[in-house]
Amino acid sequence: MLWSSIATFAVLTAIVKGQTDGDTSPPHYPSPWARGNAVDWQDAYQKAKAFVSQLTLLEKVNLTTGVGWEGGPCVGNTGTIPRLNFPGLCLQDSPLGVRDTDLNSAFPAGVNVASTWSTRLFKSRGNAMGSEHRDKGVDVQLGPVAGPLGRAPEGGRNWEGFSPDPVLTGVAIAQTIQGIQDAGVVACAKHFIMNEQEHNRESTATDAFAYSSNLDDKTMHELYLWPFADAVRAGVGAIMCSYNQINNSYGSQNSYTLNYLLKEELDFQGFVTSDWWAQHTGVASAFAGLDMTMAGDQNLDSGNTWWGSNLTAAVLNGTIPQWRLDDMAVRIMSAYYKVGRDTINIPTNFNSWTLDTDGYRFPEANEDYEQVNWHVNVQDDHAALIREIGGASTVLLKNTKxxxxxxxxxxxxVIGYDAHDNPDGPNSCSDRNCDEGTLAMGWGSGTANFPYLIAPNTALKAQAANDRSKYANVSDNWDYAAVAKAVTGAEVAIVFANADSGEGYITVDGNEGDRNNLTLWGGGDALIAYVASINPNTIVVLHTVGPVIVEAIKQNPNVTAILWAGLPGQESGNAITDVLYGKVNPQAKSVFTWGKAREDWGTDVTYEFPSDPPQLNFVEGVFIDYRHFDAAGIEPSYEFGFGLSYTNYSYSNLQIAKQNPGPYQPTKGFTSAAPTFGKIDYNPADAEFPPGFRAVPQYVYPYISGPVPTGLPQDWPAGATDGSPQPLVGAGGSSGGNRQLYDTMYTVSATVTNTGSVKGTEIAQLYISLGGPTDPKIVLRGFDDLILDPGQSAVFTYDITRRDISNWDTVSQNWVISSYPKTVYVGASSRNLPLSGALT
Incomplete structure (x- = not known):
């Protein structure tokens, strides 16, 4: 199945020609208005229309604009509408739990839950997180994550998402969204789009411009946009823009990615929010499809704003038509009603800026000292789920002797600081900005405080006491004398090591968000080699944010087992003990490829840019992770989808049944004209601060001060203010794209049998070869987790959709099924596929 070097060279050469410095993003206007056409949006849209129709200009602006950093209890707060008893919206991190509070849970990271390959656990985790946000009084959970997808293994925030494979990420993000929103909280999928590294991700005092991710149309559709289509199809209420540029246009004002791809082609009906201070313009970003600005101020603690009073003025002087402002407000309120926020009356009961009971209502201004924390315990019984996911996400990579x-x-x-508690406590490092003690989550805004953290040493010591095993442990990675004494003669030596990363505003051990290398931290590689040189039964446990170089560890005959435990959350020690002692039979499969050398991946973080604006050319196209390894003929240490079990499985009886859904019909027709809701008072005097109004310092208001600017240049992009009926695009028309993309073309089944003596869960995987000369060798399309008793068989079934066997055609701007022969493969990993058959 390996390609020839000539074919590989042809493929990669064809892709390289697609991205160059200075690529541009085509303009697309006007910004599509919400239609509420999808069944699951209709009721919410009608409620939103009725609500927005009551609002004044200032109240509509208040919905769209954050009140500024530390202007309220949450990391993001919109303005209030006191007249209608609307308290504003609370937007809160993170994608693994409620950030900056107490009595909450710390869930396993996205990369861990993806490693379970279990849709049940995807959704259960989402629902548990959503319920905790709900009970803290949060309206919008800032997660889950499909950007970064994971282009470069060193990428600092890859662990917040799920996998560099778009299908696995798409399934995981969709199920997570459904779980969150079923709990009554709006999910905010992020970061849209191409936010694939932390270095130069945003414009700062030292970096004048954020990098521009330059990519071609085919790569966008077949790789990076794919999971966001699944998010939209799942009914996600909000999408967050990224900091970076896409083809030299910032994410928060990129009319092509927001207006065309997201709102038109994917038919997204919710609202688009900026990342915090990722907005760079006022009117232009409104025309380009932005619906909400966060944190509301232009820069941290600046007190000024791109919207707020400026948006009010832009509507008053006719620059922004009423329909565009109304669409922003309707999209926000549609998401609010869609998840039932109007029936959930839980006020925000925590404060992101202090864990004390009392504090300032307006922390940035140090005003209104009062009770701000009610210390509501929202953990419920989620510890059991966290422990289950921790065990089910532990990948057994090697198990010999x-x-x-x-x-x-x-x-x-038990050896290594990664097995032990941080002596200062699990939350002693703000936003987890250190690598002290066992690693259970990365660093940055994608974190949550631990209610507690069970270190592996704690759980393993308790297990040893129960077994009456002699127990020794060393926490110092560099105290080789103590290590030698502990492991000499021990029946088993378990070495823990880690590798950390996170968001770029934090630097840990010289790693500015992104990892500097793919080796273990704290001398982990040398520690493992030293222990294995003494003890012939050395077991290695890795808590890492992604792949590390393990070939030397793998080849060491005294290393008898290797386990990747990832970032398992608060029940870390209990979960790994469950697996080590066989209380849980490993089911996890690796969601990324393990290369033998850094160069094997073919992609890397760019740490320094020779140009300004920085240009980040995605010359590899769709060939990331296993797609690249396959195309280049590189043998990995462990392939994508690989994972061992304490039992064995066999695959047989592949069956392929062709379905007949009919031909694909591009969407045709026009939208209705842009609607307006209610009447706007265009008297500037009514938009001024009320007499005697006490303004909180640095707080962002919708009121104007002084005369409204007039005579502004009228050179806005062509069509930006056009509210007339607009043509529908052929690839769009429904949530997630043309509805016929999801027609079933084939039904594939195979029999999976547990041939061993232990009950286990096998992850059956289905891949497809699309057959073209510029296609990857195979691409993942389906999977399932099958629970099997010894000797038991089960049938794995997957419905192959039209989308699964299509390519993006840049000429017709639609999905097409090529004439190249297509083959389906079923098996246990991307390189262990015993069953295959042609899709005729």
Missing amino acids: NALPLNKPKSVA
Whole structure:
């Protein structure tokens, strides 16, 4: 199945020609208005129309504009509408739990839950997180994540998302969204789009411009946009823009990505918010499709704003038509009603800026000292789910000499600081900005405070006591004398090591968000080699944010087992103990490829740019992770989808049934004209601060001060203010794209049998070869987790959709099924596919 070097060279050469410095993003106007046409949006849209129709100009502006940094209890707060008892919206991190509060849970990271390959666990985790946000009084959870997708393994925030494979990420993000929104909270999928590294991700005092991710249309559709289509199809209420530029246009004002791709082609009906201070213009970003600005001020604590009073003025002087402002407000309120926020009366009961009971209502201004925290315990029974996901997401990479599972060993030695508690406590480092003790989440805004953290040493020590095993542990990675004493003669030595990363505003051990390398931190590689040189039964446990170079560890004969435990959250120690001792049979499969050398991936973080604006050319096209390894003929240490079990499985009886859904019909027709809701008072005097009004310093208001600017240049992009009926695009028309993309073309089934002696869960995987000379060798399209008793068989079934076997055609701007022969493969990993058949 390996390609020839000539074919590989042809493919990669064809892709390279697609991206160059200075690529431009085509303009697309006007910004599509919400239609409420999807069944799951209709009721919410009608409620939103009725609500917005009551609002004044100032109240509509208040919905769209954040009140500024530390202007309220949440990391993001919109203005209030006191007349209608509307308290404004609370937007709160993170994608793994409620950030900056207490008595909440710390869930496993996205990369961990993806490693379970279980749609049940995807949705259950989302629902549990959503319920905790709901009960803290949060309206919008800032997650889940499909950007970064994971182009470069060193990318600092890859762990917040799920996998560099778009299908696995798409399924995971869709199920997570459904879980969050079923709990009554708006999910905000992020970061849209191409936010694939932390270095130069945004314009700052030292970096004049954010990098521009330059990519071609085919790569956008077949790789990076794919999971966002799944998010929209799942009914996500909000999308967050990215900091970076896309083809030299910032994400928060990129009319092509927002107006065309998201709102027109994917038919997104919710609202688009900026990332915090990612907005760079006022009127231009409104025309380009932005609906909400966060945190509301132009820069941290600046007190000024791109919208707020400026948006009010732009509507008053006729620059922005009423229909565009109304559409912003209707989109925001549609998402609000869609998840039932109007029936959930839980006020925000925490404060992001202090864990004390009392504090300032307006922290930035140090005004209105009062009770701000009610310390509501929202954890419920989520610890059991967290522990289950921790075990189910632990990938068994190597297991020789019957090393695992452990069965009451006479003596156990546990080595490495990663097995132990941070002596100052799990929350002692703000936003987890250190690598002290066991690693259970990365750093940055995608974090949450631990209610507690069970370190592996704690759980393993308790297990040893129960088994009456002799137990020794060493927390200092560099105290080799103590290590030698502990592991010499031990029946089993378990070495823990980690590798961390996070958001770019934090630097840890010289790593500015993105990892500087793919080695283990804290001398982990040398520590493992040293222990293995003494103890012939050395087991390695890795808590890492992504792949590391493990080939030397893998080839060491005294390393009998390797487990990747990732970032498992608060129940870390209990979860890994469950797996090591066989209480849980590993089911996890790796959601990324493990290369033997850094160069094997073919992609990397760009740490320094020679040009300004920085140009980040995605010359590899769709060939990231296993797609690149396959095309280049590179043998990995462990392939994508690989994972061992304490039992064995066989695959047989592939069946392919062709369905007949009919031909694909591009969407045709026109929208209705842009609607307006209610009447706007265009008297500037009515938009001024009321007499005697006490303005809170640095707080962002919708009121204007002084005369409204007139005589402004009228050179806005062509069509930006056009509210007439607009043509529908052929690839659009329904949530997630043309509805016929999701027609079933084939039904594939195969029999999976547990041939071993232990009950287990096998992850059956289905891949497709699209057959073209510029296509990857294979692409993942489906999977399922099958729970099997010894000797039991089950049938894995997957419906192949039209989308699954289509390519994006840049000429027709639609999906097409090429004439190249297509083959389906079923098996246990991307390189263990015993069953195959032609799709005729």
